[in-house]
Amino acid sequence: MDEDDFDPEFGSRFERERRPACQLYLISPPRFDPGFPEKLKAALDGGEVAAFQLRLKDVEDFEVIRAGEVLKPILAAYDVALIVNDRADLAAQLGADGVHLGQGDGSVEAARKLLGKEAQIGVTCHDSRHLAMDAAEAGANYVAFGAFFPTTTKETTHRPDPSILGWWTTLSPLPCVAIGGITAANAAPLVAAGADFLAVSNAVWGHAQGPGGAVAEFGKLLSV
Ligand SMILES: Cc1ncc(COP(=O)(O)OP(=O)(O)O)c(N)n1
Ligand SMILES: Cc1nc(C(=O)O)sc1CCOP(=O)(O)O
Ligand SMILES: [Mg+2]
Numbered sequence: 001m002d003e004d005d006f007d008p009e010f011g012s013r014f015e016r017e018r019r020p021a022c023q024l025y026l027i028s029p030p031r032f033d034p035g036f037p038e039k040l041k042a043a044l045d046g047g048e049v050a051a052f053q054l055r056l057k058d059v060e061d062f063e064v065i066r067a068g069e070v071l072k073p074i075l076a077a078y079d080v081a082l083i084v085n086d087r088a089d090l091a092a093q094l095g096a097d098g099v100h101l102g103q104g105d106g107s108v109e110a111a112r113k114l115l116g117k118e119a120q121i122g123v124t125c126h127d128s129r130h131l132a133m134d135a136a137e138a139g140a141n142y143v144a145f146g147a148f149f150p151t152t153t154k155e156t157t158h159r160p161d162p163s164i165l166g167w168w169t170t171l172s173p174l175p176c177v178a179i180g181g182i183t184a185a186n187a188a189p190l191v192a193a194g195a196d197f198l199a200v201s202n203a204v205w206g207h208a209q210g211p212g213g214a215v216a217e218f219g220k221l222l223s224v
Helices: 036-045 061-077 088-094 108-115 129-138 163-171 188-193 210-222
Strands: 023-027 051-054 081-085 098-101 120-124 142-146 176-179 197-200
Touching: 023 210, 036 061, 036 210, 051 061, 061 081, 061 088, 081 088, 081 120, 088 098, 088 108, 098 108, 108 120, 108 129, 120 129, 129 142, 129 163, 142 163, 142 197, 163 176, 163 188, 188 210, 197 210
Parallel strands: 023 051, 023 197, 051 081, 081 098, 098 120, 120 142, 142 176, 176 197
Antiparallel strands: none
16 A cells, blocks of 8 residues: 555544544453343443444454454444454454554554555554554554553553553544543543543443443543
């Protein structure tokens, strides 16, 4: 792809100016159980969600594809972007809206070649300003910082200060995602610091009032 052809600020769901408020980015549970599509619908009935990441772990490729095929029409009906974790090739196979890449999940450039210029490509940057600048330079559509709070969803070793979000928003127009142990009760400082997206898993799928109740709780926080 010609570098000049790529405009990361055009038509992107993750573009800050077009969507100024902080938004919710749901991360799937690590396994796809048969009841999950109904849980997803319940979550999306609870309020505004910008994006959904299919993050299945330790499963065969065909399971990711099968899950993606089931979830894609549901997400489309609610106008929610489908982002596939880890694998640009599976994102391409699914016709997903984008991919999320960790530091060991391949380059932005390679994902861009596979997915095209409209794709949303996010990059894990832990607590590193350097990684975030590298990701932006490589053509990422968003950078993700975390883990802001302890989480049982994933083993984490980095604990950024919320001020990294404010630093990023003054430096770059590229949206930033906050992730890691986020709940409606602890998220306010991340929103205040400048997070464009809150990426959340357990606080939604494991919520006592169900996923819809959880999304509604986040909605109250994000609408003020
Ligand atoms: C939005 C978002 N941010 C960070 C991650 C973590 O990605 P990675 O470091 O590759 O770890 P795994 O999620 O693959 O275990 C993410 N998935 N999404
Ligand atoms: C997938 C993931 N990545 C993280 C990082 O710090 O990069 S923390 C995390 C877990 C997010 O799930 P929960 O909302 O349940 O904590
Ligand atoms: Mg990964």
